[in-house]
Amino acid sequence: MWLATVISVLFFAQAAWRIAKPGADTVDRASAYFNAANFILLGLLGLGCLYWPRRKEDDDDDKSPAGAELVVVVVDSTPAADGKSSSDSAKDAPTEAPTEAPPKRQVTYLSNLKTFLTFIVVTHHVVCFFSNACADGLQTYSLDMGKLLTFQDQDFRSFAFPGLMFTTMNQFYFMAPFYLISAYFCPRSLDRKGFRKFVVDKLVRLGGAWLLWTMLLAPLMSLMINAYAGQPLDWAYDQGTVWFVLWLLNFSVVYAAIAQFIPTVKMSMPHPFILLVIGVGLSGVYYGMTAALGGNLQTNGGSNSVHFGNMNGWDYSIAMYIPWFIAGIVGSRNDWLKSVEEMSTWVVWSLRFIVVGFWTIIFMVFVQSLFSIPGSHLDTPFLLSFLPPVYAMPMTLVVLQLFHQYFNATPQSKLMRNAGSAAYLVYVIQFWPMNLVMMTFVEILKAAGTPIIFIDGHNFITTDAEGNGTLLSEGAIWGGFFFVLVLTQLILWPLSFYLRKLPVMNKVF
Structure with missing residues (x-):
């Protein structure tokens, strides 16, 4: 219960932060105030579910049922070690379910799909680092963004074309399956836990990850990157990839509330x-x-x-x-x-x-x-x-x-089982190792005599013989891409697997 209480209180702290630093223009300020209201409601909901008078049988501890749900990206979906799936059997069906519940089926493929999509998300962002610089952190360009945004012809760069193809094919679909599969396991979780425990568990698992990134890891990463690029330092609010986590939390809580009143x-x-x-x-x-x-x-x-x-x-x-x-x-x-x-x-x-x-x-x-x-x-x-x-x-x-x-295939291989258990944390912290490896790549370029200048904040390019800014050579782009991709994936997955075993982390991830 203590962790859920801390997370609920931290939502009030984050609401105060958004109100104190709402942004420069009207839309930014309105967005910040909307966030603050959102966070206050989540904090109140969490404290209400924890401390509102309840029946004795509802007074459960706050241990998150890690591995109990098959929720893509944000809940561990790995089957148990004995090979049994975590999918519901007929006995788990709610009272309003059809008379004949569907037979129990193996859903190992959903865990494997979650792991694959998480791998693709990380790869997607590395491609962004070297194509149109639209991710978070140290990045470079392989094309003229001004011409791209106005749909003008431009000089061909060999990385730009496959890079834009790959990111577009992903961007146009890959977050939708995350929401669909995550939602698929909400009803059985709600039936099993009841409203209070369902909400508290979501606040710990989803809210904990959101707060960890936006209040600690993202500002620290921003300080590191801006210091490296010679930019002003600030404890900056940044949603990163965990925007998905926040809105999955919002959708899940709204569903849990609506489910109390509407028929199936x-x-x-x-x-x-x-x-x-x-x-x-x-x-x-x-x-x-x-x-x-x-x-x-x-x-x-x-x-x-x-x-x-x-x-x-x-x-x-x-x-x-x-x-x-x-x-x-x-x-x-x-x-x-x-x-x-x-x-x-x-x-x-x-x-x-x-x-x-x-x-x-x-x-x-x-x-x-x-x-x-x-x-x-x-x-x-x-x-x-x-x-x-x-x-x-x-x-x-x-x-x-x-x-x-x-x-x-059931049971899963040990490799895929471990990767599946690490995927949620991989999704949340991916930009930290990605940016550290990118920083290493920039240092290699400098050591090789390539001049580096920073534009648009912490995006970087090189210069030509006359000192004018120009894009990196195609060899540097391709070499840097594979260097950052391979090292990031090799570091990120084992790191996430072991970090999630730490106290507190094992309750969130």
């Missing part, structure tokens, strides 16, 4: 092709949101309202994250995973071909953006503002089915 929705999973039609409709919503907010994340455009309240894109949130979270809740009550696992072969291959078709469109968008191609007239701004939901829908189904078909 009973419905079979729509046919995948019906889901594609729904995806088209959600793309229309996404396009409207993007137009209303003045840009989209992929091009780093738009106003600060896109990120209001620490949401990494309200266009993504309204059109993807919230619908995918709701689908996870409804799918849990109606066992939609079984429908995904039993899709007909022709449907599976149709979805795979559709995904490849979207990859082709993304390929052509960046071919046109980076090269001058006569006769190519793709409407790049429209496509980047329309594709994500309609692409994320088949992509989510494809990765779920693919991992069920090929990566569902």
